[in-house]
Amino acid sequence: MTTLANRTTTALLVVTGAETDACVRSTLHGAFVNGYDVTLVADAHTAGDKTSWGAPPVSAVIDHTNLYWSYQAAPDAWPPSPPPMRSRSPTADIEDPKTLGTP
Template sequence: MAKALVVIDMQKFMFREEAPAFQSDRLIERVQSLLKQARETGTPIIYIQHNAGEGTPLEYGTTNWEIDDRIGPMDKDIVIHKTTPDSFYQTALQGTLDQMGVNHLMITGIQTEACVDTTTRSAFGKGYEVTVVTDAHSTFDTEDLRAEQIIAHHNKVLRWFAHTKETKDISFEVIR
């Protein structure tokens, strides 16, 4: 079973000092750990990068739009751009996965209730095996809920569509 690590929307805007994602330092550390393990085992790494419209925080080509330097892609990593919460919708993701023979996605990133949730459900609907790394995705507080509540809720709901595991329980097989 070929796996890929999918890192969703870990862009500089999500980690800005005045309003970072919930537990952003821990999130970065956990994603760094997963990236290290994926690279050591030859597991493909796919970064999903959200492109928003002109004048928005994630406007294509701006500094805020760039993938955070602490986890940024290496030359052999794949970067796929999207314009909706679904990383598959009108993107090259499915074709890329099919070409690589990947059938199991390990999902991390931001924003729990939007892009992580939607991509997980979409992948499940397309027949992929999915693992959501429960302590390696994050979001922001809303007027109604704290980020911690949103994350806990989605970790419970996404069990219907994916395996749910913490970073410490994730393993990638060595690809020869």
């Protein structure tokens, strides 16, 4: 049996998917408690609209999950540092190749 104390490296799991408030969160928490360094791709998960049952709007579910998960870190990466502020636009962090390296 492998324990966290016997590991020489931390396994990384990158999570994306649907149903942020169910499958995605379960995967995140399950992997984390089993010692994985888990990264949630902030603009690559979603949820179905459950407002008719009293749940928050989809955007609030996603924003809340992104917020609290951004401060998680694997045991050997503790303490976590605050995440960089990023735009919600999927292309906002892509640099134009024509301007790379220019001041």
